[in-house]
Amino acid sequence: MGKTSIETRSLNLFYGDFQALTDINLTIPANEVTALIGPSGCGKSTLLRVFNRMNDLIAGVRVSGRVLFGGKDIYASDADLLRLREKVGMVFQRPNPFPLSVRENIVFGLAVHGLAPRQEYDRIVEESLRSVLLWDDLKDKLHHSALKLSLEQQQRLCIARVLPLKPSVLLMDEPCSALDPIATLHIEELMQKLKKEYTIVIVTHNMQQAARASDHTGFMYLGKLIEFGATARIFTKPGQELTENYISGRFG
């Protein structure tokens, strides 16, 4: 295992009185794909949203323990939340481009943050679309509405929308659940390409997807991280009975 991207230490998370995450200790390696699996309500999406602090949007959330990103605790009182979300991008379950043109979707983050002069936009749009393998399809449709694209293209665009901010981590929350099997495979291939430049954490319901597309897998159950390790090992020789029961489909 190479460099570490994100690390949690004794992480607990509460929604009011309900404890959603219990004592999570997890190390996410840089430039690899890490999958979080587990039955509905196990806390895998909550854990994903810890990494860019999107849980902050929910009233009554409390977090204890430490979450280190680049060596700094992202929950420290002096942490820069906006900077964190630039560096840790997120792709959501449903493709959700803004009802703007393809180009406007991609430059949205740049425009908000004033990250690059306008002359750079063309180059950045092309780069971002090339990264998600959409350039050839969309280079003549940059001013078309993003909502007219196919769902797969929309989801690729949502990935491309994050890239101009030069993140180091991409969080993907069941990114293929709205897509058909072919499109799902395409996105998985894309993840393999993107992991050279980005650390990817993906939450998925689909165990085949975790097995196919990830390097490391964490299995969660009732808010606890039951097991974490290389995907090949988790799926062939799970160390815990719970993990084995889940991946063999005995519950879930």
Next chain:
Amino acid sequence: MNPRLAQKIAHAVMLTATLLVVLPVLVILVIIVAKGASAISWDFLFSMPRDGMTAGGIFPAILGTLYLVLGAILFAVPLGVLAAVYLVEYSSDNWFSRLVKLSIVNLAGVPSVVYGLFGLGIFVTFFRFGASILSGSLTLGIMILPVIITSAREALESVPRHFRVVSLSLGASRWQTIRHSVLPHALPGILTGMILGLGRAAGETAPILFTVAAFYLPRLPHSVFDQTMALPYHLYVISTQVPGIAENVRYGTALVLLSLVLLLNLAAILVRSRFRGKKKW
């Protein structure tokens, strides 16, 4: 009863009710146009009244109404939109925001003459603005605030939640999120409310009665501290207070006022339908 017969009767009753609702509108329109159209001319619209308002035009009243409406909008739109943004985007559902929402609903139900008296007490007397365009605009502005706030709130609430979530996840601050991914999509709705408010402000008489409206002024207003004539009040004056005014002048004035308000409402409808056509989420 035979269900087919019952159906026929029900249909007839409801159709009649609908026609009865539309009828007054048509009758008013027809009478005003028939009796007033002959008064409308370039001179009528763009010249000063003469001979104790029995001749000449109604230009100062038209201009005065435009000033008042503009002033009301300048005051009410920023205030109302900012309040709506606060209510929708920042405040949580607590006793304070509920109280504010309740007051807005109540504000909408206050009779317009009460706004007039309020404006007289606050702007004319207390702030010593006197009977002036400023006092009248502020009074009209307060009167249309509920329309502006309510429509702005609806427009903001109709922007899907994921626009905000995505924007925040891209590292935008709350204000940047509102500025870049909420307000642009709410703008047409806000505009619609603004135009409806405009129409309402243009037509009301009671709020301007004590705060700005002049019976007759030989010259146009020079500053916001001047009184002005205004269409609704002028109509009242020439219809009831001044004898010997030709019928077509009175109906012509009504026609101008009516057209102004209808035009504004039509504009609101056009903006809204364009918005509906473009809305794709």
